[in-house]
Amino acid sequence: MKRSTSDKKQKRNGVGAFVGAVIAIILIVLLLNPQWFLSPESAKEMQDITREHFLISGDAKLSLVRLLNVLLAVAIVILFYILLRWLLKVIGEKNNRTSTITSLLKGILKYVAVIAAIIWGLGILGVNMLAVFAGVGILGLALGFGAQSLIEDIITGFFIIFEGQYGIGDIIVLDDFRGVVRSIGVRTTVLEDAGGNLKIVNNSDIRNLQNRSRNDSLAICEVDVAYETDLKALEKMLPPELERMYEENRSLYLSAPRYMGVEDLGESGVKLRFCVAVTEENFFVGKRRLARDIRVLFSEKGVEIPFPQVVVHQGE
Numbered sequence: 001m002k003r004s005t006s007d008k009k010q011k012r013n014g015v016g017a018f019v020g021a022v023i024a025i026i027l028i029v030l031l032l033n034p035q036w037f038l039s040p041e042s043a044k045e046m047q048d049i050t051r052e053h054f055l056i057s058g059d060a061k062l063s064l065v066r067l068l069n070v071l072l073a074v075a076i077v078i079l080f081y082i083l084l085r086w087l088l089k090v091i092g093e094k095n096n097r098t099s100t101i102t103s104l105l106k107g108i109l110k111y112v113a114v115i116a117a118i119i120w121g122l123g124i125l126g127v128n129m130l131a132v133f134a135g136v137g138i139l140g141l142a143l144g145f146g147a148q149s150l151i152e153d154i155i156t157g158f159f160i161i162f163e164g165q166y167g168i169g170d171i172i173v174l175d176d177f178r179g180v181v182r183s184i185g186v187r188t189t190v191l192e193d194a195g196g197n198l199k200i201v202n203n204s205d206i207r208n209l210q211n212r213s214r215n216d217s218l219a220i221c222e223v224d225v226a227y228e229t230d231l232k233a234l235e236k237m238l239p240p241e242l243e244r245m246y247e248e249n250r251s252l253y254l255s256a257p258r259y260m261g262v263e264d265l266g267e268s269g270v271k272l273r274f275c276v277a278v279t280e281e282n283f284f285v286g287k288r289r290l291a292r293d294i295r296v297l298f299s300e301k302g303v304e305i306p307f308p309q310v311v312v313h314q315g316e
Helices: 002-032 040-053 064-092 096-124 129-144 148-163 231-248 280-301
Strands: 171-174 177-184 188-192 198-202 217-225 258-265 270-278
Touching: 002 064, 040 064, 064 096, 096 148, 096 177, 148 177, 148 188, 177 198, 217 280, 231 258, 231 270, 231 280, 270 280
Parallel strands: none
Antiparallel strands: 171 177, 177 188, 188 198, 217 270, 258 270
16 A cells, blocks of 8 residues: 555656646747747847846846746756756666665755746846845855754765765664655655654754664564473474474575574573564564464474463462
8 A cells, every 4th residue: 555655656746747847848938939929029029138148147127028038947947957856766766875865966956946046037137146145145144053953954964875874765773763764855864664654853863873774684582481391302393393484484584593592581481582584674574473483383393382370279
C-alpha cells in the first residue's frame, strides 16, 4: 500500500512537471510572437523591450508590455527549473549517494529559481537592482544575528552530505526514533519509521546518531529451557537444524543462525541465546522469524520451554 501511494505521488509529480513545462513553453512562444495577440505598436514595443532586457539590461517603466515580458522571464525560469529537476532525478536514481546529493541540490535549485525569477522580473520592470542589492545586504546583516540557527542548519546539511554520514535510504537511529532517511534538504532531514510516521529534524539538531545501514545487523533471540534439559545433547543437535533454518530462509537470513551459548541461569530455566545476520531493513522481521523457528524446533524435539509457576506446599 505504501509503495502504491508513493508511485501515485510520483506519477502526479511527473504529470504536474509535464503540464508546467508545456505551459511555460506556450508562454514563451506567445510572448516571443506578440504580433499574434497585440496591436502592431504594442508588438513592436514588446519586441524592443525583449531584445533590450533579455540581452542588454536598461531602464524601463511599468506597462502592460513590460508585465508580459516579466511573464516571459518567469516562464523561462520555470522551464529551466523543471528541466534541471528532471535531470537531477535521473542522476539520483543511480545509487543512494547520488540520490542524497541530488536531493540537496533540488532544495537549493528551488530557492535559486525563485530568486532568479524575482531579480529578472524586477530588472525588466526597471527597478534599480544595485540599490536593491545594497538594501538586501544591509537587511541581511541586520537579520544575520537572528538567523544563526538557519545558517547552522544549512552548513550542517552540507557537512552531512559531503562527509557521507548518512544518505537517502539509510536506516538511522536518532535519540529513540528509528527510521529510513527519505530526504535531505538544505535545512531539514525527513525520517520515516516502520509505521509510516514522518519525523522532520533540523540538520543542526542531528547529533549522536547511529547509521544502521553500513553493516549487517544481528537479530537476537533469547529462549529459556528447563533445568532438566540435557544441554550437551541439545547443543549437539543444533548445528544441522540451524543450517536447515538457513536453507529455508535464504531470502531473509544472510547466514545460518548461530547458537551463542548460555546467557543466564534464571529463576525457572536456563536462558540460551541465538542470533542471525540480516539486513537492517529486515531486522524486526528476522528477529520474529528466528524466534518462531526456535520455538518450532524445540517443540518438534521435545525441548521444554518453562514458564513461571507457583508451587504450593500444604502443611500437615
